[in-house]
Amino acid sequence: MKYLYVLSFLLLGFSGWGQATGDFKIIMDRIFAGLQAGTNVTTLEASTASLLSSIHADGSWSDIDYSNASTPSGWAPGTHFTRMNTLAKAYSNTSSSYYGNTQVRQAVIHTMHYWLSLDPAPVSSNWFYYAITLPKDIGNALIYMRYGPQPGLDASLESQMITWMTKGVNITTSPGNTGSNLTDIAQHYSLTQNATPLSQAVIETGKTLVVTSGEGIQADYSYTAHGPQLYIYGYGREFVSGVCNIGTYVTGTSYNFTAQQIAVFSSYVRKGFMQVARGRYNDFNVYGRSITRPNTGMADANLIERVKGIDLSTYASEYDAALSRMRGQAAPSYLVNAQHQHYWRTDYTLHQRPGYLFGLRSVSSRTAKSESGNNENLKGYYLTEGVNFIGVEGDEYYNIYPVWDWNKLPGITVPEITTYPVRTSWGVNPGMTSFVGGVSDGTYGVSCYRMNDYSTTARKGWFFFDDEVVCLGAGISSSATQAINTTLNQCLLTGPVTVSDGNNAAVVPSGDYTYAGGTVQWIHHDQVGYYFPSASPLRLRQAAQTGSWSSINAGYASDVISKDVFKLWIPHGTSPANTSYAYVVLPGKNATEMAAYSGSHLSIIANTPAVQIVDNRTLDLWQVIFYEAESFSAQGITLKVDKPCTLLLKNVSTAEVAIVAADPNQTAMTLKVGLSSAALPVMKEVKFTLPQANGTAGSSVEGLINSSSPNYTEPVADSPVTLTTIADTYVRDGATYQQSNYGTASTLAIKNDAEGYKREVYLKFDLSGFNAPLDSAVLKLRVNNANATVPNTTWEFYDVADNSWTETGLTWSNRPLPGGKIGEVKGAVAGTYVTLKITNAVRARLAKDQILTLRVSSSAYGSTTDAQFTARESANASQRPQLTLYPRVEAYDQELARVTSVADAYVQGGASAATNYGSQTILTLKNDASDHIKREVFLKFDLASLPSTPGQVLLQLYVPYAGVSIAQTTWECYEVANQTWTESGITWNTKPSPSLKLGEILGTSAGNFVTLDVTEWVHNKQRLSGGANPLLGSIKIISTYAGSTTDAQFASREQSNAALRPQLIAKAAAQSLPVVLTHFEGKRIAEESIELNWSTAQEKNNRYFQLERSRDAQNFESVYQLSGQGTIQKRTYYQFVDAAKAGTFYYRLRQTHEDGKQTLSRIIAVTSPAPVLTLGPNPTNGWVRLNLNQEPTETVTIDLYSPTGQHLGRQSEQKAIVDFDLSNLMKGVYLLKVRYRDQIQTFRLVRY
CATH class of the missing domain: 2.70.98.10 (Beta-galactosidase; Chain A, domain 5)
Structure with a gap:
């Protein structure tokens, strides 16, 4: 009932009862009838008697604190009007013994005079009470008094009370211009606007009867308030009530809502508001914070009755069934x-x-x-x-x-x-x-x-x-x-x-x-x-x-x-x-x-972090969640998707499968689903165009796969994906602020100044929604505010490995430390955007946990270089921090050039800090607690030898050795600006400092090539070079994980096998080739069998493929020739199983065109799994046994080293068990390296 003042403002604005005629008289009569409807007269009389006994002669009550602006339980002065409203209701209720009672009438008048006499006037710190609750009670009381036997009040007194009703919140500004608040306050501003205030009130309320992307009715007929927050009841209920309060009273008059407005309102109530009820109660999820108020949770049957009164009669039976359930007149199951x-x-x-x-x-x-x-x-x-x-x-x-x-x-x-x-x-x-x-x-x-x-x-x-x-x-x-x-x-x-x-x-x-x-x-x-x-x-x-x-x-x-x-x-x-x-x-x-119950009709087919599937055999229905783009097979059915999604597969065992799909990320434009089964032996596909417009992203779409559907083809790269931060905040230093959290702020402050004034920004992105090969990634931040000298500073961006921080928990004191600097941008003025390419930082996180954290700091020190970026809490979604990921739409398989390093070396700290290792055939990399053991790698290339702006440039390194725990570490690569270092002169003491971080490589086992995309770095160097020749570029590589068994070695340029030396490989887009090779991979499937698979997206004049094999990645022999498809515009798959014995083998494809021209693919390595070796006892005081747990087919070589790297001896055997005696060694820690099948495993051995 609290919204009746919306109309009462307008009607009371007419000076005199006699003027309320026509539509105004109809509306006023309806309001009064509604206010009195359902009144418990006995309770009303008891309340009136109590109030009359406690009211003072001046119209006040002693238990009301009129000076209190706010309390947790509400606004104390507002109680004055609640009581006045009760007295006025009793005075005008014809069934009450107080009807027309002179004492009650005078009490109402005294309460009004007392309020008007208060100086200063009561105020509320919560706009809601001052702008909505108080005007509602005043308006209701004034209407009651007009319907008493002595109608109306003194014109002057009524005018002063109406003035009090206009002291609220403007309907054109927040929070008054949205949702239920608008229907509450629209009328009191109508009084002061124009000659047609009633029309304006209906128009303003009607503006909320639309589907919106802001607060209010949503495209799915749920309801939001206070941002994108679910409030189907709570504010949603107040909205329905407000619309009813106007709609009920203007129905049949010239001020009625339009048919379209009623249709939207009806859809929300029937498809959203009523659906949350079970019998007499509602789902508590839809109440928001009001769940913590006593007796919250009942379905509002009376409100549904009122909605029925203004909706079409077509839906009367639907409302009647709901009312029967809500009032307990029928079971909760009735007509559900x-x-x-x-x-x-x-x-x-x-x-x-x-x-x-x-x-x-x-x-x-x-x-x-x-x-x-x-x-x-x-x-x-x-x-x-x-x-x-x-x-x-x-x-x-x-x-x-x-x-x-x-x-x-x-x-x-x-x-x-x-x-x-x-x-x-x-x-x-x-x-x-x-x-x-x-x-x-x-x-x-x-x-x-x-x-x-x-x-x-x-x-x-x-x-x-x-x-x-x-x-x-x-x-x-x-x-x-x-x-x-x-x-x-x-x-x-x-x-x-x-x-x-x-x-x-x-x-x-x-x-x-x-x-x-x-x-x-x-x-x-x-x-x-x-x-x-x-x-x-x-x-x-x-x-x-x-x-x-x-x-x-x-x-x-x-x-x-x-x-x-x-x-x-x-x-x-x-x-x-x-x-x-x-x-x-x-x-x-x-x-x-x-x-x-046995659940025998159900089967949980998958429950992994990648996919969850439940099969209901009775319904012949698969329900599926793909958290990643994935291929999955079970029960003779294979299912493929090119993006994370949710699916329903109906009649899944038949030759005609209905598929319902949706994108939980709400970012994809299309979705491809492939399906094969016993009924559909050849995989078929359906491609969905996913909803995007008018708030429909994330909704479900339907498709069909049957024998007439197209055969499945591997998907090509899709559109860019734009992500917003899942967490962002800033931190502030100094004793006063270092424990403070600013996670809910709508801006992100950044500043470099004296202690207590420095701020740093942290951003976190969830990358899991992106599943295509990455071409590039661009970060965009909006500068919300900027001080006078902000162009004098530079904003520096760092990657952060620790993603465990939370938006509401991060402070200066507990902030994670950054890793390498990945880029910088100049400070910019307010209202502009800054962008930065961070491709390799994103690529590194995609290979790990798919969560990216960045830290942003300001370089220039000063009180006027501060700024603020717009945070994810901004109401304007387009201004929030954004990361756009661009999928690679071209395959770079045409090799243009290879450039070997012109200098390379590793450096070692501690006692070896002055030693140069430039002539070594290996580049050792290690992170340990002591600088004495730590090693770092430096590479130098002449970039002038590369083609100008190639499509892709890869840094390629070969790993001849890696410690047993190599998977725990990451190899970080940094640009080195100083090019004066030399291979024969560089040491730990003279090594140049790194600058920008180029990217990361996951620690990889021995016998493999590793690559890092350095395209952007090469392009930038070429762009800024001015045509310099030579154009030198240096890279530093470090290992992140400190440990004795996470060390590794790369082959250096001194390596006799040129194919294994450090190289930059320039490539061109595959679309320029007659044959587009989309993937080429190999895997060992048996002790002496390697399976090779490759596919092409298209072929033009392709005569044949030759599969070539090598032991050293340098000298290749042809092992298989397979005819091509000539010219074809669809994806084609090839497979060959090579009879290759244990060890590491290298493969490449040589493709020959009809005109005799040939193209070589990249080289791939296939390595035998490392044998499961056991060593013991360890620690030992003498004899040690090494067990290969299999009969060796080649010689096993065992090398023993001191902690300082001194080679102490070698033993070679070709048997499964090797015993050796260490009793002649001093007590201490030794390293044992076991070489077998081109692989090396290292053990840390303790002699006591």
Whole structure:
């Protein structure tokens, strides 16, 4: 009822009751009737009597603090008008004994005079009370007084009260110009605008009756408020009420809403607002922070009744059925249809069956986490982390919230914190990942949440069928200090709890229970069953829990409340690494039905960090989540996708498969799906054009694969992908600020100044949505503010290896240290954008955890060089930090030139710091705790020998040796600006300093080539050279991981085999070739068999391929010749198995055209797996045994070295077990290198 003043402003603006005629009289009559409708007269009279006994003669009440601007529970002075409104209602209610009562009339007049006499006038620090609540109560009271037996008030007094109603918030500015707030305040500004204020109020409210990308009704008919935050109830309910308050009273008048406006409103109510109800109750997920108010959660039947009154009669039966359920006049299942809805705009899913409602709320980088403003929702930190509502009757969670264990909300996988950070910002707390969404055909669906927050990662999927919801989790890892749990449910305890091991079922009494994995097959409580298809440890607690409303909402009582609670969860322990879970929720089942349930019609085909699939054989339906572009085969079916996606495959075993698809990242333009099966032996494809326009990105599309579909072809690179930060913040130094967090700020401050004034910016991007080969990556930041001398500074960008920081937890004190500097840009003025290419930094993270962190700092020191970048919290999405990834659309397989290093050397610290190693045939690389052991590599090339601006330039190095733990390290490559160093003169003491970081190479085992794309570096050097010849460029390489077994060696330019020397390889785009080779790879499939595979995207005049093999990557022999396809415009696949014995082999393709011209491919290496060697005892005081665990086919060479690298001896054998005696050696640590099959393994051996 609080919006009636919207119209009362307008109607009361007419001076005199007699002037309210025609439409105005109709509207005024309707408002008054609505205000009095449903009044409990007995309660009204009791309240009136109490107020009359406590009011002072001057019209005040002693228990109201009129000077209080704000309290957690509301605005104290506003109570004055609430009471005045009660008195006025009693005075005008014809059924009340106080109707027309002179004492009551005078009391109302006195309350108004008292308010007007207050000096200073009461104020509120919360605009809502001052602009909405107070005007509503005044407007209602003035209307009541006009309908009393002595109509109206003194004209002067009424005019002064109407003036008070106009002291609110303007409808053209935030927060008054959006959603429900607009319908609240539109009218009081209408009073002061023009001669047609009623029309203006209807027009302004009508502007909200549209589908929008901002706050309000969304394209999927969910509702957002306070940013992109789900509020179907809460603000969504206030919006519906506000529209009804106007719509109900203007229907049939000249001020009616348009048919289109009513249609949009009707769709929101029927497809969104009403859908969240189960019987008399609603899914708690849709309330936002108001969940922490007592008695929140009831479906608003009276409001639905009012909507019915202004909607088309076509929908009357739909409303009637809902009203019967909401009022308890029919069962919650009454006329409920089986349907599935995924609201892609708000990351919300509803799955409805006659027997139950299952709700799911998640959060992405596009939507907002649940807010905690006004001291409400004080523990709702995890309310958006995949929270489930499982409703059969609907009341399973009603008023549970004060006693809830808020780290175990239904459905979530999170750290077990006990102190909950409070998000005080309104609607600017976006999620941390973009891969959140779902697919739906209207009846079935699957939803996913790629969680990456709270120092925890998880791939969470929900697979919705008729009788059950299958819940899967994979890749669960965490560096949080707390234990990690996945909660199945936490609801009010109602009735017995039954636990079964599959053979015996028993009702268990109240208490705490711990179950080892495999000891429980199902649990049942309150019409909901939980089935475990695989062994899983469980915790069950059914007991009283206590709390208070004030603990979650400061505006309510601190009285201790106790409720009996059922709580079931899976403990993953502390610091889990790649763990998983699987369980099935069966709502609407009793214990007897659970005992008969086997789940035999379901099969969990996959549950990995890359793909999750559930097969329902009864429905012949596969539900699929691809977290990566992937190919997957099972049960005779092979499925391929070129992008991460969610899929439904209907009639999957037949020759005609209906496919429903969606893109949870909401970035892809197209999606290609390939399918083969027994019914479709040749893989067929369907290509989807994914929705993008008008808020439809992320919605579902349908396609069909059958025997007439095109044969599957490998996808080509797609459009660029633009990502926004999943976390960004700045940090500030100094004693006062170093512990402060600025994660919710809408700008990112950057400054270099005295202590206490320095700020640095941190950015984090989720790269997992990009799955094509990377061509380039461009970072773009908007300069929101800039001081006077900002052009004098340079903003420096560094990569950061540690991605564990959080937006709301990062401070100067705990900030991760940066790695290498990857680039810089000049400071720019406000309103402009700065861009920087960071291709290799992105490429390095794509090869690792797919999370990129950057630090930005300012170089120039000074008080006026500061600036602010726009943060991801900005309401303008186009101004947020962006990273655009451009896929490679060309294959660079035409080799133009190879340039060998003109100088190379490694340097060693400690006692060897003055030693030069320039003449060595190897380049040793190692990071260790002591400089004495640390080595770094330097390379120098003449870039003038390369073609001008080639399509691609690769740095290629050969690894003849690598320590056993080489996979733990990364080789970082840096540009060296100083070219004066020489191969024969460089030492640790004289080494030049590095500058920009060029990129990273993952530590790689011996016998392999490694490459780094240095195209941008070469292009920049060539562009700035002015045609210099020679054009020298130097590179420094370091190892990141400190350890005795992460060392490695590269072949140097002194290596006798020229093919193994350090090289820069220039290439041209493959499109210029008659034959476009798209991939070439080899793998050992048996002891003496290597499988070679290659494919072409197109061929023109291709006569044949020759596969060539080499032992040294220099001298090749032809081992196979295969005819080409001549000229063909589709992808073609080739395969050959080479009978190659153990060891390392190198292969290349020689392609011959019809005119006799030939082209060579790149060289690939295929290495035998390292033998599984064991050594012991270690430590030893004498004899040591080396066991190859297989009969060797070649000689095994064992070399022994001292800690300083001195060679102490060699032993060569050709047998599986080799014994040797170390008793003559001094006590200490020695290195043992075992060479077998072109591979080297190193052991650290202790002699005691």
